[in-house]
Amino acid sequence: MKNIISFLILFSVIINAQTIKNTPDLFSPGSIKSFADYLFCQHDYLRAIEEYKRYLGDARSDTVEFKIGEAYAKMGYYSEAAKTYSDIQSQSSIGKYARLNYLKSLFQTNDFKLYRSSFNKLNLTEDTTYYREALSLYNFSFLLSAKDLPGEDLFLKPFTGSDREKLSEFYKYKSGLPHKSPVAAAIFSAIIPGAGKFYTEDYADGVVAFIATAALSYIAYTDFRADHKFRAWLFTGLAAGFYAGNIYGSAASAQLFNVKIDFDFVQNLKSYLEKVNYFVPIINFCR
Template structure:
């Protein structure tokens, strides 16, 4: 009996040694100690098997991902082999990292390497590609990928509907022109800002320009062109007039940038949700 007990202890110790620090690293990552996990991995000299290296690379990728070190996260995730149970999750998150960083071609190349033989994974693949095409400005192609994802599947249902709404909103959106806003404000001061959507600022600009214009005209009519008041109010009017045109152009650019940024962030948010639902 004693020999059996010693044999069991020996086997357990051998197994623990063969596992190296993987259980400890997993514990650190699951507990949110990401920097500590990366430090341990970097200083671990254990000679791991190929399968164990997959686990190490996965945990390292996840730790970097949680710290928003997205390039480093992708590098670690992409070292996970296709024989690992972490393979699909690693490559989907590596693809999302590159999407977030704006490296859309790299993201496409990474996602092309996932195992798409299982239908839910194929749906997720097409869904992620749809979002990438939207972010890259290829809206017709985005719609093609989105139509390959059934709306009635449980995991992606809400996100498919959300991306469809974003696609419809983009189709209905009429982009405003900074040049048009500038020309409008040159003809009728303030109208360019109203066109941009800043009605209050447009009306204020209109009133200010008309007011200084009338004061300048009145002083010119009474005292002539070289009168100090005419020059003063004329200068104020000129500055306001030019500022009104420039401000209208900037207003349109700012509003369009805000719209694009809002759409961009909505798409990234929708792409991220199903990754958690699929693999967590």
């Protein structure tokens, strides 16, 4: 009985043993690409790029180069992504997407001047398949840069449907950003302490500034009346400090308000761009 069991174990080991013939070649181009694809879909982009580059040492594939660009872009290395996309042949099947993603990556570097000059260099025409998407980004770049906006009709030309409505909203908002004037804020606070802060919507600060200035002025006034010279001048100095500080602070508050308005607007624009994937069609490599 013991012999039979030993025999069966030995037999099964021999039968099921991995032979050299059946061992997959882990370093064949196909295996490297499969592994790289796996890493890419696991969002392990840095290692995926390494493996894709190793694969490209033996073979040539525009799709793999495109994936390298995509991996760079996903990691936030937009300049590297743009360079990788630009190396892809425009005649290849993925070429038009590569051009579009090249422009998208340039856009994501936040160098809108460079984006616009690169767009112009491509000499795209209305017949180009991705012309509308590229022009959408081109026009959108005006919202994110301080440069003057083009005319509304020209600006909205590439957009249709709900995009057009949203972009029209953004355009109107950008045309008249609700900025506050630092000079006006300072003048308001000079007339009534704290009024400038109300103007810049720092209501609580305005109330505190008014109370502090008024209370210290009143104490100084009563001290003068009671002939307490030292205390009177001390509180006069403090009241003057709060008064002048509030005028200054109102101007600073208006500046800060404006920066906040710009910041919030840019955040809105960026989240919208993320939502529409920068007007670029999504290619899903990880189904």
